[in-house]
Amino acid sequence: MDFLTIIQILDSTVRLATPLLLACLAGLFSERAGIFDIGLEGKMLAAAFLSAAVAAATGSVWLGFLAGVGASITLALIHGLASITFRGDQLISGVAINFLAAGLTVIVGQSWFGLGGRTPSLSGDARFNPLEWPLAETLADIPVAGPLYAELISGHSILVYVALLAVPTSWYILFRTRFGLRLRAVGENPGAVDTAGISVVRLRFTAVIICGLLCGIAGAYLATGLAAGFVKEMTAGRGFIALAALIFAKWRPWHALYACLLFGFLEAIGNRYQSIEFAGFILPVQFMQALPYILTVVILAGFVGKAIPPRAGGAPYVKER
Amino acid sequence: MSLMKSFLGAAASLALSAGATLAEPALVFDLGGKFDKSFNEAAFNGATRWAAETGESFREVELQSEAQREQALRRFAEAGLNPIVMAGFSFGSSLETVAPDFPDTKFVIIDMVVDQPNVRSVVFNEHEGSYLVGMMAAKASQTGTVGFIGGMDIPLIRKFACGYVQGVKAVNPEATVIQNMTGTTPAAWNDPVKGGELTKAQISQGADVVYAAAGGTGVGVLQTAADEDILSIGVDSNQNYLHPGKVLTSMMKRVDNAVYEAFSAGVDVETGFNVMGLANDGVSVAIDEFNEPLITDEMTAAVEEATAKIVSGEITVHDYMSDDSCPVM
Numbered sequence: 001m002d003f004l005t006i007i008q009i010l011d012s013t014v015r016l017a018t019p020l021l022l023a024c025l026a027g028l029f030s031e032r033a034g035i036f037d038i039g040l041e042g043k044m045l046a047a048a049f050l051s052a053a054v055a056a057a058t059g060s061v062w063l064g065f066l067a068g069v070g071a072s073i074t075l076a077l078i079h080g081l082a083s084i085t086f087r088g089d090q091l092i093s094g095v096a097i098n099f100l101a102a103g104l105t106v107i108v109g110q111s112w113f114g115l116g117g118r119t120p121s122l123s124g125d126a127r128f129n130p131l132e133w134p135l136a137e138t139l140a141d142i143p144v145a146g147p148l149y150a151e152l153i154s155g156h157s158i159l160v161y162v163a164l165l166a167v168p169t170s171w172y173i174l175f176r177t178r179f180g181l182r183l184r185a186v187g188e189n190p191g192a193v194d195t196a197g198i199s200v201v202r203l204r205f206t207a208v209i210i211c212g213l214l215c216g217i218a219g220a221y222l223a224t225g226l227a228a229g230f231v232k233e234m235t236a237g238r239g240f241i242a243l244a245a246l247i248f249a250k251w252r253p254w255h256a257l258y259a260c261l262l263f264g265f266l267e268a269i270g271n272r273y274q275s276i277e278f279a280g281f282i283l284p285v286q287f288m289q290a291l292p293y294i295l296t297v298v299i300l301a302g303f304v305g306k307a308i309p310p311r312a313g314g315a316p317y318v319k320e321r
Numbered sequence: 322m323s324l325m326k327s328f329l330g331a332a333a334s335l336a337l338s339a340g341a342t343l344a345e346p347a348l349v350f351d352l353g354g355k356f357d358k359s360f361n362e363a364a365f366n367g368a369t370r371w372a373a374e375t376g377e378s379f380r381e382v383e384l385q386s387e388a389q390r391e392q393a394l395r396r397f398a399e400a401g402l403n404p405i406v407m408a409g410f411s412f413g414s415s416l417e418t419v420a421p422d423f424p425d426t427k428f429v430i431i432d433m434v435v436d437q438p439n440v441r442s443v444v445f446n447e448h449e450g451s452y453l454v455g456m457m458a459a460k461a462s463q464t465g466t467v468g469f470i471g472g473m474d475i476p477l478i479r480k481f482a483c484g485y486v487q488g489v490k491a492v493n494p495e496a497t498v499i500q501n502m503t504g505t506t507p508a509a510w511n512d513p514v515k516g517g518e519l520t521k522a523q524i525s526q527g528a529d530v531v532y533a534a535a536g537g538t539g540v541g542v543l544q545t546a547a548d549e550d551i552l553s554i555g556v557d558s559n560q561n562y563l564h565p566g567k568v569l570t571s572m573m574k575r576v577d578n579a580v581y582e583a584f585s586a587g588v589d590v591e592t593g594f595n596v597m598g599l600a601n602d603g604v605s606v607a608i609d610e611f612n613e614p615l616i617t618d619e620m621t622a623a624v625e626e627a628t629a630k631i632v633s634g635e636i637t638v639h640d641y642m643s644d645d646s647c648p649v650m
Contacts, residue, residue: 016518
């Protein structure tokens with residue numbers, strides 16, 4: 001394996017990890033506030049569809065982006081309404097959102113474009129094109145650092161950098177601000193937060209909206225950054241892999257980055273090599289594809305440290321009278 | 322009075338016989354959906370062509386989940402629809418149980434063999450068509466490396482891959498063929514992002530022509546190939562128009578012809594085993610105004626020669642599904 005191959009695999013890792021990372025951070029905010037969210041997949045799918053549809057209709061990727069994020073936040077608010085206001089079961093509400101998005105995207109897409117739930121192919125300004133960093137061309141010839149800069153750091157769509165910046169931002173918000181402290185407290189012991197005179201409902205809704213925003217960016221990146229248009233069910237389970245990454249990362253932002261990069265890396269390796277010879281054994285590609293799930297199960301079973309979810313997660317808050 | 326009676330009797334028997342022969346045909350799509358730009362869409366096109374030519378109507382259903390297969394077949398059969406055409410190998414086991422329950426209904430299954438007296442099984446020689454596009458890929462390639470991206474890892478897709486590799490090697494025995502399967506679950510048919518990523522991985526390994534046999538995932542493959550300025554090869558339907566000048570050709574599987582023929586024959590459709598290959602236009606290579614500039618005379622000549630030889634039996638393209646192995650891989 002030469003240096004260029006490694007760079008290409010890492011480059012692919014970054015692209016594949018980005019939607020996972022955004023969805024994982026989305027789940028992080030929601031679950032830290034005590035709202036379990038298995039509707040990440042549905043929100044991403046809705047955002048992917050509307051961003052591609054509006055971008056195709058208007059020719060502007062940014063209008064599409066706004067529409068996609070809007071769709072995702074709308075679904076997040078429905079989830080919030082069901083599980084915070086009406087104290088419904090969070091898991092059921094999440095499943096409902098997944099079904100709603102899977103069905104609505106195809107039906108609306110079919111009546112809008114008549115392409116069987118697919119949007120037309122996007123081109124030009126209707127897509128997020130790669131950003132070339134300054135001097136990428138000139139520096140590319142420098143050994144080692146040149147390709148690293150030109151291939152790996154430069155040349156991604158802007159949403160990739162947004163996702164990477166979201167990690168320290170999330171960490172700062174959650175662990176260094178008053179809002180973050182309250183958000184975490186509301187996921188551990190909402191009664192205490194309420195006693196302090198802070199609205200649990202409001203905090204949880206804020207968390208759910210942040211979750212919608214991040215899922216929206218993830219979906220828009222899938223449809224207008226990585227692919228060029230929407231295809232039904234195009235999220236292909238990434239929302240659930242993000243949940244696995246969230247557990248793997250034990251609900252911490254930096255660890256979420258590492259987990260998503262690891263999952264992306266394993267997928268990139270699987271894409272590049274159909275089977276890998278490792279110390280005399282041949283590892284089939286299916287093993288690489290299954291590895292993220294195996295790792296998550298190992299974590300959940302408590303072999304590599306313990307994954308303890310926020311204590312008040314999954315339970316609607318009922319104020320005592 | 323007796324005249325009236327015989328008139329009525331004649332009218333009644335006419336109505337009865339009309340009812341029997343004018344049974345509507347039905348078409349059941351697979352999970353890829355009616356407008357997948359590929360396999361199911363070809364089936365749909367065959368059905369609409371029949372409807373436009375005859376002015377008659379047909380019934381159709383798109384499945385949403387695996388569980389609906391048997392249910393859909395039973396509902397259509399109970400409603401008296403005849404013949405019932407289903408597009409996709411996955412219907413095999415459902416049809417196996419449903420067909421004996423409706424001995425008077427004719428079923429047509431595409432891409433699968435079901436051995437029942439009232440079933441017509443249509444299979445395609447995809448390996449022959451893939452052989453031809455493999456030859457074209459090898460001739461168009463500058464680097465000597467070409468790629469194959471399959472959808473779900475099933476024997477049918479390996480059949481495409483095996484034929485393709487044989488075609489490539491027939492032109493250039495030194496050529497490298499990089500192969501990837503998108504996944505092992507039905508989600509692999511609808512993952513354009515992964516398709517694009519696999520294409521990039523193949524390009525970085527030197528591939529400059531990529532053949533996608535992957536349903537909706539193929540849309541991502543063709544898009545990425547066009548973005549990265551290499552050639553791609555479409556599948557099932559003619560996909561040349563998706564990226565003019567960037568799609569070398571498409572391996573057309575004339576599912577539309579199979580559906581059209583079944584619908585035209587109506588309730589009298591012949592049951593049994595039916596193979597559609599190069600000899601009876603079951604598979605072919607798409608050449609139209611969108612890819613004409615890419616096709617050299619040499620390619621056309623080679624393809625025509627190979628077609629003639631395959632039809633005459635001089636060249637035998639190995640069928641992966643005959644023994645679940647491929648001699649060139």
